[in-house]
Amino acid sequence: xxAWVPLAxxxxxxxxxxxxxxxxxTLPPGFPAPRVPAxxxxxxEKVALGRRLFYDTRLSGNQTxxxxxxxxxxxxxAEAAKTxxxxxxxxxxxxxxxxxxxxxxxxxTWAHSGITTIExxxxxxxxxxxxVEMDAARNDAQVLARLTADPAYVREFAAVFGSDEINFxxxxxxxxxxxxSLTSFASPFxxxxxxxxxxxxxxxxxxxxxxxxxxxxxxxxxHSGFNFSQFVTHESARVExxxxxxxxxxxxxxxxxxxxxxxxxxxxxxxxDRYKFKAPTLRNVARTAPYMHDGxxxxxxxxxxxxxxxxxxxxxxxxxxxxxRNPGKSPFVKGFDLTPQEKADxxxxxxxxxxxxxxxxxxxxxxxxxxxxxx
Numbered sequence: 001x002x003a004w005v006p007l008a009x010x011x012x013x014x015x016x017x018x019x020x021x022x023x024x025x026t027l028p029p030g031f032p033a034p035r036v037p038a039x040x041x042x043x044x045e046k047v048a049l050g051r052r053l054f055y056d057t058r059l060s061g062n063q064t065x066x067x068x069x070x071x072x073x074x075x076x077x078a079e080a081a082k083t084x085x086x087x088x089x090x091x092x093x094x095x096x097x098x099x100x101x102x103x104x105x106x107x108x109t110w111a112h113s114g115i116t117t118i119e120x121x122x123x124x125x126x127x128x129x130x131x132v133e134m135d136a137a138r139n140d141a142q143v144l145a146r147l148t149a150d151p152a153y154v155r156e157f158a159a160v161f162g163s164d165e166i167n168f169x170x171x172x173x174x175x176x177x178x179x180x181s182l183t184s185f186a187s188p189f190x191x192x193x194x195x196x197x198x199x200x201x202x203x204x205x206x207x208x209x210x211x212x213x214x215x216x217x218x219x220x221x222x223h224s225g226f227n228f229s230q231f232v233t234h235e236s237a238r239v240e241x242x243x244x245x246x247x248x249x250x251x252x253x254x255x256x257x258x259x260x261x262x263x264x265x266x267x268x269x270x271x272x273d274r275y276k277f278k279a280p281t282l283r284n285v286a287r288t289a290p291y292m293h294d295g296x297x298x299x300x301x302x303x304x305x306x307x308x309x310x311x312x313x314x315x316x317x318x319x320x321x322x323x324x325r326n327p328g329k330s331p332f333v334k335g336f337d338l339t340p341q342e343k344a345d346x347x348x349x350x351x352x353x354x355x356x357x358x359x360x361x362x363x364x365x366x367x368x369x370x371x372x373x374x375x
Contacts, residue, residue: 028194034103050178061135076284082295118176208349228282244276248311251326310335
């Protein structure tokens with residue numbers, strides 16, 4: 001079923017008189033369309049422009065890195081590294097989040113309650129300096145000059161925005177439109193749950209799904225709904241769930257000797273928010289390893305072991321402490337027992353959330369002729 005994003009007629013006509021093509025969502029039957037900001041309507045042309053920019057290394061200060069350097073299609077638009085590395089070589093303190101179905105996110109980044117649109121988020125990797133990612137802040141004039149020197153970009157910006165001015169507001173809106181188009185609803189689970197294909201899941205995957213939904217494991221309390229995440233909104237949503245959670249990953253026995261990622265409290269300045277992070281989507285989760293906000297757990301099997309133990313006890317080193325005893329830990333992380341067969345069934349279910357079409361779709365890959373990262 002295709003749902004149309006409602007657009008005012010004025011938004012469909014650019015100032016230069018060219019008609020924009022409204023973007024069509026391809027969604028399961030009855031699914032709501034993602035919420036789209038009124039000042040950045042989705043069009044086919046804008047998504048195409050955003051795709052070019054997403055894969056263009058000229059957006060980084062030294063022209064070595066693009067958005068796609070860390071958000072890799074075959075990894076669910078995440079990456080295999082524990083944490084990201086910026087264009088200057090500075091190592092990020094957090095794991096690269098998947099962009100799967102990011103159009104439905106109510107908040108962005110691992111732990112920020114105030115970033116509520118993709119348009120707000122795009123400037124962070126572009127201009128952020130703690131850590132440096134794309135390093136555009138120190139090279140803003142050069143970055144815009146590179147784009148302006150490309151006749152194809154001049155034509156595309158004029159067609160999309162009504163004039164050939166290239167600025168970072170328009171860059172962010174175009175990239176946001178492409179990222180918003182990264183919807184994934186063709187996994188075996190989707191075919192089973194939303195398209196009526198009873199044979200799409202194996203018996204083991206169905207057993208794993210049933211276990212996932214039980215109060216015994218409590219997985220579905222935080223990884224809920226069609227996106228397997230509490231952080232979901234859409235065009236008809238009345239309530240947005242933005243709960244952040246302490247999973248017992250850390251509980252430092254002594255104050256950290258250096259910087260430490262305390263999660264949401266870095267934004268709210270509230271001690272009660274220490275160690276709290278969002279529950280990311282589990283779609284394509286089998287391809288987005290390693291896991292947790294810092295990439296400190298390597299496999300899905302180890303993730304299950306972590307939750308079965310009710311948290312993590314680190315017995316030595318700078319992060320020593322028993323996360324299982326963290327007083328702020330979510331009551332849903334209480335530990336459980338699984339037989340080897342049950343564990344294998346849950347892993348089988350998580351693998352059923354892999355959408356191979358999404359991971360290989362040519363329309364989401366780098367356009368022909370896009371600059372590639374060096375090295």
